[in-house]
Amino acid sequence: MTDTRHDALLSCHLREKREGAGQTLSGLAQRVGISRQALSRIESGAAVPGTQLALLLARELGCLVEDLFSLRAPRLHTLTLGPARVGTRVRLAAVDDRWLALPLTGETGLRRAADGTVTALAGDRAEVDVLGARAALARTALIAGCDPALDLLCERVSGPERAAWVPRASLDALWAAARGEVHAAGLHLGSAEQHREVVARELPGARLLRLWQAEQGLIVAAGNPRAVGGVADLARPELRLVTRAPGAGGRVLLDTWLTQAGLGAAAREARHAGALLAATPLEAAAALGHGHADVAPGPRSAARAYGLHFLPLHAEAFDLAVPERHLGHPGVQALLNAARSLSFQEDLRSLGGYDPAGAEHLDPPLNVLEDL
Structure with a gap:
C-alpha cells in the first residue's frame, strides 16, 4: 500500500x-x-x-x-472575482500564491474556454474543480480595467502564456491590484500627472506604462434624434443620462462636462442619482442602443460597436499600472509584447478612436518600463 x-x-x-x-x-x-x-x-x-x-x-x-x-478533477480553493454559483464556469490564475477564479458569464463567457467549474461557495470563496492542466494556470495574467480594448489585447496573448480581462472601473482596478487580486490595473482618470499621483498613493512602487490614447466624448442615439450638440446640452433635464460608478474614468469625465454645462455640486449629484448606472462603456452604449437613455459618456469605440452617434470631446491616455513584483510574470510580459505588435496596433485603430502611436513611457519617478 x-x-x-x-x-x-x-x-x-x-x-x-x-x-x-x-x-x-x-x-x-x-x-x-x-x-x-x-x-x-x-x-x-x-x-x-x-x-x-x-x-x-x-x-x-x-x-x-x-x-x-x-x-476526480484536481480541486482548488479560490477567491472569486465576481458573482458566481455552483456550476459557474471560471478562468483561473494565481496572484501572489493565491488562486483567483474569474467567472465566465453572459454571452462573452459562453465563447471562452473554462479552466474549471465552481463546486462549492462560501461568500467570495469557492472550491473549483480544475478541468485541464494546472501548470498553464500559473502563466495567466489578470488585467483589470474598464477599457474594452483590454479584452482585445488579452485575446492576443497566445502560447503557454495567457491573459484575462477583469472588467473594473479605474480606481477599482487599482485597488484590486493593491489587494493582490490582479497582476495589473488599467487607468484612464485624466492626465499623466493624475495617474502618477493616484498610483503613488494607492499602489506605491508600481510602474506606469502608456498603452494607448482613446477618443472620449458623448454617445447618443443613431442619427442624434435629440439634437445633442455638446457639453451644454447635458444641462437639459429631459435628456435621459447614463452615468458611471464613482472611480470610473467615465464618471470623472462626465463630472467635468456637467460642471462645464453649469451644474453645481448638488445639481451634479441629482443628475447622477436620476441617471441609469452602467458598469462599463459597452453597457452604457447598449443602454442607448436599446432606447433606455439619450446620452452617455464613453469612447468612440463603444459608440461604433452599437452603431451610435458620437460627439468627440477629449483624447485621453490609457495607462497600465504594474506592481514591481509582477513585472517578470510571463503573462504580463506576453501582454506587453502583444501591445507592441504591429498587428495589434492596426486592429486597435480599427475599433475607432484609438491611437497606439501615441504610446510612450511616463516620467522616471515610478521607474517606468521601456517604451512600447
Missing part, C-alpha cells in the same frame, strides 16, 4: 461497496489477507492498495476496481 495524504485526486468508494454487500470490515480484511487496520486506512483514503490487492477487493465485492476507486 502507498501513503496518499498528498494525493488529492483519488476518491475511494470501498466502504460504500462493502456495506452495500453486507460485509464487515474485519471479514473482508481477513478474506483478502490484510489487517483490519490496513483496510480501514484504505477506506479512509489514507492509503492506496497495490494492483493485486485492488483486484482481490473487487473480486470479493463482485465489482470492478473502477467501482472502488476513481480519479
Whole structure:
C-alpha cells in the first residue's frame, strides 16, 4: 500500500461497496489477507492498495476496481472575482500564491474556454474543480480595467502564456491590484500627472506604462434624434443620462462636462442619482442602443460597436499600472509584447478612436518600463 495524504485526486468508494454487500470490515480484511487496520486506512483514503490487492477487493465485492476507486478533477480553493454559483464556469490564475477564479458569464463567457467549474461557495470563496492542466494556470495574467480594448489585447496573448480581462472601473482596478487580486490595473482618470499621483498613493512602487490614447466624448442615439450638440446640452433635464460608478474614468469625465454645462455640486449629484448606472462603456452604449437613455459618456469605440452617434470631446491616455513584483510574470510580459505588435496596433485603430502611436513611457519617478 502507498501513503496518499498528498494525493488529492483519488476518491475511494470501498466502504460504500462493502456495506452495500453486507460485509464487515474485519471479514473482508481477513478474506483478502490484510489487517483490519490496513483496510480501514484504505477506506479512509489514507492509503492506496497495490494492483493485486485492488483486484482481490473487487473480486470479493463482485465489482470492478473502477467501482472502488476513481480519479476526480484536481480541486482548488479560490477567491472569486465576481458573482458566481455552483456550476459557474471560471478562468483561473494565481496572484501572489493565491488562486483567483474569474467567472465566465453572459454571452462573452459562453465563447471562452473554462479552466474549471465552481463546486462549492462560501461568500467570495469557492472550491473549483480544475478541468485541464494546472501548470498553464500559473502563466495567466489578470488585467483589470474598464477599457474594452483590454479584452482585445488579452485575446492576443497566445502560447503557454495567457491573459484575462477583469472588467473594473479605474480606481477599482487599482485597488484590486493593491489587494493582490490582479497582476495589473488599467487607468484612464485624466492626465499623466493624475495617474502618477493616484498610483503613488494607492499602489506605491508600481510602474506606469502608456498603452494607448482613446477618443472620449458623448454617445447618443443613431442619427442624434435629440439634437445633442455638446457639453451644454447635458444641462437639459429631459435628456435621459447614463452615468458611471464613482472611480470610473467615465464618471470623472462626465463630472467635468456637467460642471462645464453649469451644474453645481448638488445639481451634479441629482443628475447622477436620476441617471441609469452602467458598469462599463459597452453597457452604457447598449443602454442607448436599446432606447433606455439619450446620452452617455464613453469612447468612440463603444459608440461604433452599437452603431451610435458620437460627439468627440477629449483624447485621453490609457495607462497600465504594474506592481514591481509582477513585472517578470510571463503573462504580463506576453501582454506587453502583444501591445507592441504591429498587428495589434492596426486592429486597435480599427475599433475607432484609438491611437497606439501615441504610446510612450511616463516620467522616471515610478521607474517606468521601456517604451512600447
